[in-house]
Amino acid sequence: MDTAQRLTLAGAAVLALAWLAWPSPERPEAAVPVAVPTVWATWDAEPVDWPGVVGGRAWTPVKVLDDGAALGTDESGSLLYVELGAPEADLTVVAEPGGVPGVVAAAATDERIAWISSVPDERGRVVSELWTAPRGADGRPGEPVLLTADTGDVIASGSAYDLQFAAEGLHWLATARGAELVTEHRSVPVGGGEVAVTGHLGAWQAAAWPWLASAGSDSLGGARLVRTDTGAGVRVFSGSEELTLCSATWCRLVVNADDGARVDLVRPDGTERVTVAEGFTSAVSPDVGLIDRFEPLAARGVGTGDATELTLFDLQAGEAYLVASGAGATGADARRLWWSTGTDELLVWHVLDLTDLA
Numbered sequence: 001m002d003t004a005q006r007l008t009l010a011g012a013a014v015l016a017l018a019w020l021a022w023p024s025p026e027r028p029e030a031a032v033p034v035a036v037p038t039v040w041a042t043w044d045a046e047p048v049d050w051p052g053v054v055g056g057r058a059w060t061p062v063k064v065l066d067d068g069a070a071l072g073t074d075e076s077g078s079l080l081y082v083e084l085g086a087p088e089a090d091l092t093v094v095a096e097p098g099g100v101p102g103v104v105a106a107a108a109t110d111e112r113i114a115w116i117s118s119v120p121d122e123r124g125r126v127v128s129e130l131w132t133a134p135r136g137a138d139g140r141p142g143e144p145v146l147l148t149a150d151t152g153d154v155i156a157s158g159s160a161y162d163l164q165f166a167a168e169g170l171h172w173l174a175t176a177r178g179a180e181l182v183t184e185h186r187s188v189p190v191g192g193g194e195v196a197v198t199g200h201l202g203a204w205q206a207a208a209w210p211w212l213a214s215a216g217s218d219s220l221g222g223a224r225l226v227r228t229d230t231g232a233g234v235r236v237f238s239g240s241e242e243l244t245l246c247s248a249t250w251c252r253l254v255v256n257a258d259d260g261a262r263v264d265l266v267r268p269d270g271t272e273r274v275t276v277a278e279g280f281t282s283a284v285s286p287d288v289g290l291i292d293r294f295e296p297l298a299a300r301g302v303g304t305g306d307a308t309e310l311t312l313f314d315l316q317a318g319e320a321y322l323v324a325s326g327a328g329a330t331g332a333d334a335r336r337l338w339w340s341t342g343t344d345e346l347l348v349w350h351v352l353d354l355t356d357l358a
Helices: 003-021
Strands: 048-051 060-066 069-073 079-083 090-095 102-108 112-120 126-134 145-148 164-166 169-175 182-189 196-201 204-206 211-214 222-227 233-237 243-246 251-257 260-266 274-279 281-283 294-300 308-314 319-327 330-332 336-341 348-353
Touching (some): 079 112, 090 112, 102 164, 169 204, 222 243, 274 281, 294 319, 294 330, 308 336, 319 336
Antiparallel strands (some): 069 079, 102 112, 112 126, 126 145, 222 233, 260 274
């Protein structure tokens, strides 16, 4: 390199350093991050921490029964009853279906646990069974009993209402076999007996008893709600490009675009519409507006690798609150929100009871 080239490069370096050191009117100033309010600073609440590995088994929550007991599944699809005891947690295997997906839905009352297990038969077709077990005075499940194998082709969407106790029975949905798309609402008495089946034309998903909500393509440009006990229905109106997913009290309207999606929540009658998320943020739960107030949201954080930013939108306040900036897996049931941190033996589940914030 000759002297002229060296001088030219040196001069360029000096100019570059001067541009960085001396602000100019044309250079935009860096945006100052806006502090996001947190759940923990806003409410006097804290999560309950659960070890993610108990008795050598890694588990994922399915339904939290109380601050000291939960139902979960492991990677083999087994149903587990986990107790947060002292000095360490304890785990009881409730059901081992012997194949995947295994247990696809579970429900519980103070007196009883119920679950649906689904495994492939010898022809590779998934078959399901509904089981139940009594809970003792200590809450632990007793001996399992097969309630019925007449389940139909079970629909399991990850909703807290895929299987639910109501009106002295157990209720779930199945897809009817036939040329026409029909969703079956199925129910059986808690003590056993004949399975009652009512067909509903189209795709539907379960909401809190006694409601069903339209699903799939039937929810583009509007939705329907129907009561399974009386047959009475409600029509929900929305824009032609809005995917409309409803619970019993709120509907989620999703409009997709190249730069993400806008997510609004609205009452089934069209009132109280509010935008809760934009961009590449998604709902944690298929159920909308948990405990009629909160919408948990998850977004992949910039520069955080696989970590998720978990927020909670308060529909009453009209504002989002940060729950965790570096969450792993997330989930929820009808009243609790959970997320993980750590991996392997350091895995921890953090569980927040949303009723503590209401």
